[in-house]
Amino acid sequence: MFVQGKCYKCGGFLAVDDREDASVCPFCGKAFIVEKAINSYNGVSMQDNGENGSSFDIDNDFVADKNVLVRYNGYTKRDITVPDGITVIGENAFQGMNNIESVYISRGVEKIGASAFSGCKNLKAVNIPDSVAAVDRDAFNGCISLRSLKFPDSVVSIEAGALTGCSSLEAVNIPPKAEVLPWRIFEGCTSLKTIVIPRFVKTIEDFAFAECTALETVLFENMRVDGDPSTGLNRIGMNAFRNCSALENIEFPDTLRFIGNQAFRGCSHLKTLTVPPHVKAIYPLAFADCTELEKVTFTGDTKLYKGSNPYKNGKNSATFLNCPKLLSVDYNDLQRHFWAFPAYMRSKESFFMENGKCRYCGGDFKGIFEKVCTVCRTVKDY
Secondary structure (H helix, E strand, O other): OEEEEEOOOOOOEEEEEOOOOEEEOOOOOOEEEHHHHHHHHHHHHHHHOOOOOOOEEEOOOEEEEOOEEEEEOOOOOOEEEEOOOOOEEOOOOOOOOOOOOEEEEOOOOOEEOOOOOOOOOOOOEEEOOOOOOEEOOOOOOOOOOOOEEOOOOOOOEEOOOOOOOOOOOOEEOOOOOOOEEOOOOOOOOOOOOEEEEOOOOOEEOOOOOOOOOOOOEEEEOOOOOOOOOOOOOOEEOOOOOOOOOOOOOOOOOOOOOEEOOOOOOOOOOOOEEEEOOOOOEEOOOOOOOOOOOOEEEEOOOOEEOOOOOOOHHHOOOOOOOOOOOOOEEEOOOOOOOHHHOHHHHHHOHHHHHHOOOOOOOOOOEEOOOOOEEOOOOOEOOO
């Protein structure tokens, strides 16, 4: 029978089976003694619900403080309805309740608090009403059985890690008013195949879709600059799509300005790439380990960064490091950025040498006794 417990090692709330002697905490990954976890929770409960009378029970299972749902204590129920009168689902309110399979959130709730449903590993369905405006950090983190989630148009903000590790999530929408896809929001959603980015999203933050290994399609609603260049995606953060190994193609919107460090590293099925004209900068290793990438076309004067001391201690920060099939590059400043395309430049080496050029970048040599490349400053070595 499931009862409420608290991990005495990390403090996470969780539902535990009192028939077991020991279990493993889904939050810190450490083993704990079930009886000790139950006693730990009971000690906290007696302290929190003491003589001040600030908390009260709703239908015995729900502990609320005014209009805030503080904690749910229904250890055996599978289908839950949040009672009327609640406007905020508090922090950790349902955390670790492994008995829960579905939750119906009543209209009137305006906010889902931090880690409210985190670690509910059997949660499969959640109804979110159109009164909800905010979903706080880690709200559904680790809900590994959650298959789909529909955010209403009323949601304005979804905070960092809200759906991290929801490995069964196949379908989810991003509400149209959202302007930021925060850090790690979909990291590790390994069943997610398609995502549509609404027109007002300006930033995809670091690790937003990292390790989404089934992600095949990314669509942007605002593809072209239509009179207001401030509307639409501006920046893709560091590691944002790292190891999205099923992604074969991505068409960037014209509004894009920056692509961060390792943003698409390990997208091993990406085959072609066109960089829009208004992209100002692409940072180190942005497309490293894209082992199937064959062709890259730059349509503007994008600057490629290799960072400080990229070759110190043998570290190479080439934009397209380990892209062995990248043999077609259209870039108007190729000579000065030769280091960014190692496979392409190696394929041209014999041609450069036959024509008396620098074997590394194709630049001309200058000098009487010692010839030095005018582009990369390398001494002629052949």
